[in-house]
Every structure is written in C-alpha cells, then in structure tokens.
Amino acid sequence: MGKSAVIIGSGIAGLATAIRLANKGYQVKVLEANSYPGGKLGKMSCKGYRFDTGPSLFTLPQLVDELFILSGRNPQSHFEYSRLAVNCHYFWEDGTRIKAYSDPGRFAxxxxxxxxxxxxxxxxxxxxxxxxxxxxxxxxxxxxxxxxxxxxxxxxxxxxxxxxxxxxxxxxxxxxxxxxxxxxxxxxxxxxxxxxxxxxxxxxxxxxxxxxxxxxMGAYFPKKGMHDITLSLFELAKSLGVSFNFGVKVDRVIVNNRKATGVMAGLNSYEADIIVNNMDMVNAYKTILKDQKQPTTLLKQPKSSSALIFYWGISKKFAELDLHNIFFSNDYEEEFRYIFHEGSVYSDPTIYVNITSVYKEDDAPPGCMNWFTMINVPNNTGQDWDLLIKEARKAIIAKINRILETDIEQFIETEDLLEPRTIESKTSSAMGALYGNSSNSRLAAFLRHANYSFHIKNLYFCGGSVHPGGGIPLCLLSAKIVSEMAG
Structure with missing residues (x-):
C-alpha cells in the first residue's frame, strides 16, 4: 500500500496537489468545508445568466495542461481554451480608448x-x-x-x-x-x-x-468558462482515485511528537502520512493549528486588497466591450491611497468589467451580457461595508454611464454581490484579502509562508496565501512545489 495524504481544502491548489500526489502513488483524501470544489474559482447562475465568481484572467495554461499530461491524458480532450487577440479594452473619461492587442507590435x-x-x-x-x-x-x-x-x-x-x-x-x-x-x-x-x-x-x-x-506568453479564455478549470481538474482527480468529502470542516491538525499524523473533523479522525493545508494560512493558524507554534511575524504582515463585485445580468449588448474591460479612475494614486492608507473606497474607482458572454454566448440570454463588475477595495478591518457598498455602487454606475453614454441601471435584470465580508466567510480568506499578505515591500516575497512547516514534520502548505503567491498560475505552482517536497 502506498503513502496516504489528506488535503484540507479543494481550491485550485488543493486540486492540483491532489492530482500530483495521486500520480506519485499516494492515496489522497480531500476534505472540503463547502459543498463544492474550487474555492474562489466557482460559478453562479441566475435567470439565464451564468457567472464565473472568482479569478477571470487565465495565463500560463500549460500549467493546467501539465496536470493532464502527467496523468497520461490528452489535455485537449478534457480542457479547451483559446488565445485572446485583445487582452483588454481600456477606457478613460476624456474619451481615450485603447485596445491592448496581444501582439506586442500591434499593441505598440x-x-x-x-x-x-x-x-x-x-x-x-x-x-x-x-x-x-x-x-x-x-x-x-x-x-x-x-x-x-x-x-x-x-x-x-x-x-x-x-x-x-x-x-x-x-x-x-x-x-x-x-x-x-x-x-x-x-x-x-x-x-x-x-x-x-x-x-x-x-x-x-x-x-x-x-x-x-x-x-x-498570452492571455487565454477557457471555452467553457473559467469554472471549467475547476471542473476539469476535479474530474481528473476523481479519475485518479482521489476521494472528496464535502461539507467536512476540519477542526484541528493532529500533531504527535512534532509530526502531523492526521486531522480531526467533528468526531471523525482522518489519519495520513502527510497533511497538506490549502486553507488560508492566517485562518489556518487561528483555527486548525491554534495549539501549535505561531509564525507571529508572518501573521502580522499587512494583507492584500480585497474586491467588491457586482454580478449584473445586462439586458443589452454593448459592441464596444470585450471579455476584459477597464474604466480608469481620473486619479489612480488617490484611489490606492484610499485603499491602502485610508482603508476605504475612493469616490472615483477604477472599474473592471469581465463579460464572458462575448466568447461564450450561452452565458447570457440572447441580446444580453453577463457583467462581472469589480473594483479594488481594502480588506475588511470592520468598516461600515453596507454604506461603502451603497456609495460605491452609485459611483460605479455613474462612471459607466459617463463613459459609455448610457443609463446602465435600466438594463440590470439581475444582481448579486461579493464583498470582503462574504469573501472571508465563503473562502476562509483572512480579512477578505484576495492574495494573503500584501506585496507592498521589497521583502514581500520572503514574507510568505513556506510550502512546508518548519516545526511540524509532514505538514505542507499550498494556495494563494503561501509561496509563491496568489492567482491561478502561482497556486498551481505551489502544488508542484509541495508535491516535489513530499516525494
């Protein structure tokens, strides 16, 4: 019988780690508190509109392909994507518009x-x-x-x-x-x-x-949407014998003689040769590792920004919009001062609108668009978010109306919301920070938690809150590092 592994969390890094360890002969069990895999890389649907709820930019697709190749599968048979001709459409209030073509010469x-x-x-x-x-x-x-x-x-x-x-x-x-x-x-x-x-x-x-x-290197779009990254890797992991237990909230990591030997979840214990934590590092130490030595310096580091996202079903098509769109603030420096120094939301925020129905028409009803409308906001330190969200929504709508010369609110058929408090509650991201500790210093790369524990043998860490960082590519690479360490 081969070695066994328990992975806490089924975010994209947890899925990739499960696949890599299964290919090394491990018997892998994934414990997930939610009822679904993927963490931030999820989806939602409402009244004929489908939304990818989390990361919307896809680069380094070879890191996903690699997991299929490693498993003896043809990636194209399980996960398809295409390269974008235009990476992003940029808009300014003075009427300037720029298409960021993926070809460097054309962009220049x-x-x-x-x-x-x-x-x-x-x-x-x-x-x-x-x-x-x-x-x-x-x-x-x-x-x-x-x-x-x-x-x-x-x-x-x-x-x-x-x-x-x-x-x-x-x-x-x-x-x-x-x-x-x-x-x-x-x-x-x-x-x-x-x-x-x-x-x-x-x-x-x-x-x-x-x-x-x-x-x-190129930006890409998965032909079935970003959530297909989650689904394709989830199916791949299951085909390799990985078992998934959903609705299981881990209470603590079992440590004996400075060695991780399993986890407790309610009255159930799950023993394994190695334990891999895909949970946010800060919240992991506050909960499942609260009785262990704490990395105090890392836990005290400033956290990254968060996001305020409106999922809007728009009953109109805007020909000037593409998959990725940015409506820039008139004072970028002031916007970031509000986020990182004031802990608040600037009155003229930069707006990102992701519209997958441009490439995947069935993500919205005919003649409509699914708008993933996001601004960068501070992480949650107890602000009056109800007030900030109300004011931000007004500012977002007013700015879009000015730049597109429209009245966008009359076209909003359906609306949902994700904000720092719900990001934290749904994904266990400390303070709702999207990327763990911030990178606002020269030493930031060194102030991320290692992919293994210095104090507890056989305990490993993957995901966006540890090395090498947040975002899909880095999460996938964290899985690779962990699997190589685990041997």
Missing part, C-alpha cells in the same frame, strides 16, 4: 496612435518584463524560497550579478514613470500591481514581470 502601434508614445518604449518595456521573468521565475515561482538549494544553484548565482536590472530598488510606478512619457500609459502598466492585490506606488518594480505573461 495602438498606443502610439492613441497617445503618441514611441512604439519602442512599449516594446522595450515588454522586453524588460521578459528579462525579469527569465531571471526570477525559476527562483520565485518554481522553487521554494526556503531551501538553500534555491539560492546556490547556477541560475541563482548568475541572477545575483543582474540584481540592479530586476526592479528590486524602485517602485512599479517609479520605474514606469521613467520608461513612459504619457501618464495614461504609466497608469495602464501600473494596473498590473492589482494582479496580486498590491499598490503600484509601494510595490517593487519587480512586479513589472506580469505584463510578460499577457503580451509575450
């Missing part, structure tokens, strides 16, 4: 035509983004930062000599202001800080690694 020409920015500035920025990715991804994405081998291999040693080119000593905004002449282009590239819940005016310019994923 578009920006030059609309803003007068030299094309080479954009192409140089994307080459720099590729350089950062090449140097840092093997260190910060594919390996544990908490093992000495990561820092002593040949790639790491070579990277040390180029540290000044990696953006560690500047902020994202600082680097972008030096690179671009037009403030709108600075704002466009600053936006990538939000991909892990950070502030571009504080986070290091190292995060300029992110545009490489969209423009040089």
């Amino acid at each position: 020409r578009e920006v030059h035509d609309k803003l007068g920015e030299p094309e080479d500035n954009i192409l140089t920025a994307l080459r720099n983004s590729a350089f950062i990715y090449k140097r840092l991804s093997p260190l910060f994405m594919h390996r544990s930062l908490h093992q000495w081998q990561t820092w002593t291999n040949a790639h790491a040693l070579k990277s040390y000599f180029q540290i000044g080119k990696l953006g560690i000593f500047d902020t994202m905004n600082g680097a972008n202001k030096k690179r671009f002449g037009h403030p709108k282009l600075v704002q466009l590239f600053n936006r990538y800080a939000t991909y892990n819940g950070s502030d571009p005016y504080q986070t290091p310019a190292t995060l300029n690694i992110i545009p490489h994923l969209e423009y040089n």
Whole structure:
C-alpha cells in the first residue's frame, strides 16, 4: 500500500496537489468545508445568466495542461481554451480608448496612435518584463524560497550579478514613470500591481514581470468558462482515485511528537502520512493549528486588497466591450491611497468589467451580457461595508454611464454581490484579502509562508496565501512545489 495524504481544502491548489500526489502513488483524501470544489474559482447562475465568481484572467495554461499530461491524458480532450487577440479594452473619461492587442507590435502601434508614445518604449518595456521573468521565475515561482538549494544553484548565482536590472530598488510606478512619457500609459502598466492585490506606488518594480505573461506568453479564455478549470481538474482527480468529502470542516491538525499524523473533523479522525493545508494560512493558524507554534511575524504582515463585485445580468449588448474591460479612475494614486492608507473606497474607482458572454454566448440570454463588475477595495478591518457598498455602487454606475453614454441601471435584470465580508466567510480568506499578505515591500516575497512547516514534520502548505503567491498560475505552482517536497 502506498503513502496516504489528506488535503484540507479543494481550491485550485488543493486540486492540483491532489492530482500530483495521486500520480506519485499516494492515496489522497480531500476534505472540503463547502459543498463544492474550487474555492474562489466557482460559478453562479441566475435567470439565464451564468457567472464565473472568482479569478477571470487565465495565463500560463500549460500549467493546467501539465496536470493532464502527467496523468497520461490528452489535455485537449478534457480542457479547451483559446488565445485572446485583445487582452483588454481600456477606457478613460476624456474619451481615450485603447485596445491592448496581444501582439506586442500591434499593441505598440495602438498606443502610439492613441497617445503618441514611441512604439519602442512599449516594446522595450515588454522586453524588460521578459528579462525579469527569465531571471526570477525559476527562483520565485518554481522553487521554494526556503531551501538553500534555491539560492546556490547556477541560475541563482548568475541572477545575483543582474540584481540592479530586476526592479528590486524602485517602485512599479517609479520605474514606469521613467520608461513612459504619457501618464495614461504609466497608469495602464501600473494596473498590473492589482494582479496580486498590491499598490503600484509601494510595490517593487519587480512586479513589472506580469505584463510578460499577457503580451509575450498570452492571455487565454477557457471555452467553457473559467469554472471549467475547476471542473476539469476535479474530474481528473476523481479519475485518479482521489476521494472528496464535502461539507467536512476540519477542526484541528493532529500533531504527535512534532509530526502531523492526521486531522480531526467533528468526531471523525482522518489519519495520513502527510497533511497538506490549502486553507488560508492566517485562518489556518487561528483555527486548525491554534495549539501549535505561531509564525507571529508572518501573521502580522499587512494583507492584500480585497474586491467588491457586482454580478449584473445586462439586458443589452454593448459592441464596444470585450471579455476584459477597464474604466480608469481620473486619479489612480488617490484611489490606492484610499485603499491602502485610508482603508476605504475612493469616490472615483477604477472599474473592471469581465463579460464572458462575448466568447461564450450561452452565458447570457440572447441580446444580453453577463457583467462581472469589480473594483479594488481594502480588506475588511470592520468598516461600515453596507454604506461603502451603497456609495460605491452609485459611483460605479455613474462612471459607466459617463463613459459609455448610457443609463446602465435600466438594463440590470439581475444582481448579486461579493464583498470582503462574504469573501472571508465563503473562502476562509483572512480579512477578505484576495492574495494573503500584501506585496507592498521589497521583502514581500520572503514574507510568505513556506510550502512546508518548519516545526511540524509532514505538514505542507499550498494556495494563494503561501509561496509563491496568489492567482491561478502561482497556486498551481505551489502544488508542484509541495508535491516535489513530499516525494
């Protein structure tokens, strides 16, 4: 009989870890408090409209393909996706509109035509983004930062000599202001800080690694919607013999002689050779690990931003909108000051609208659209969210009306809501923070929990609140790191 593993939580990282361990011969049992798999990567439906409830951007699809290939399956037979020709449509209040074509040359020409920015500035920025990715991804994405081998291999040693080119000593905004002449282009590239819940005016310019994923490697759309990532991996895991127990809330990890030997859930105990926690790290230490040594420094770190999302069924089609759309604030710096310093919501927020029915028509009734309408907001520290949500909704509608010259509220047929309090209650994300600890410092990468416990043998961690970070690609990579450590 092979080794056994219990995984706490069936978020995308938990699913990927289950698949990888099953392929290594482990008998894997997944315990999930909710009645469904996927964590944040879920779905909902109402009155003929279907919504992906969580992450809406899909990059590095090969990380999903890899799980099927590892399992001896043809990925295309189980999970299909297509590359986007336009990554995002950008809108400003003065009438400026930019299509961010996925082809770097075409994107550069578009920006030059609309803003007068030299094309080479954009192409140089994307080459720099590729350089950062090449140097840092093997260190910060594919390996544990908490093992000495990561820092002593040949790639790491070579990277040390180029540290000044990696953006560690500047902020994202600082680097972008030096690179671009037009403030709108600075704002466009600053936006990538939000991909892990950070502030571009504080986070290091190292995060300029992110545009490489969209423009040089591509953004994609799963043909059945983002939730199909969850469903396809869930079915793959079951086909490998992974067992899932839903509606099971783990109460504590059983630790004997500094070794994890199982978990307790109600009156039931589940023993295993290894335990993998896919629960938010902070809440895990507050609950299932409350009797164990606490990583006090990590637990006290500032948390990332959260989100306020309105799921709107819109009884009209807007030809100028695509899958990903951004309506920019007139004062981006002030917006982030409100989020990270005031703990509040700015009166002129940047609005992201994701409309999957553009690519998947049955996500909305004929002649309609499903709007996933989101703004970045602070994590939950006890604000009057009922008031903030009411004011934010008015600001969102007013801004959309100004830019699209419409009266959007008359077209809202159905509405649902996700906000920091419900993000925390539904996904166990501490304070409703989407990405765990914030990345607003040079040391942020080092202030994430390791993928294993320093104090408890056979206890591992995966998911967006631990190394290497939040978002679908990094969650999938956390699973890879854990499976390699577990052996």
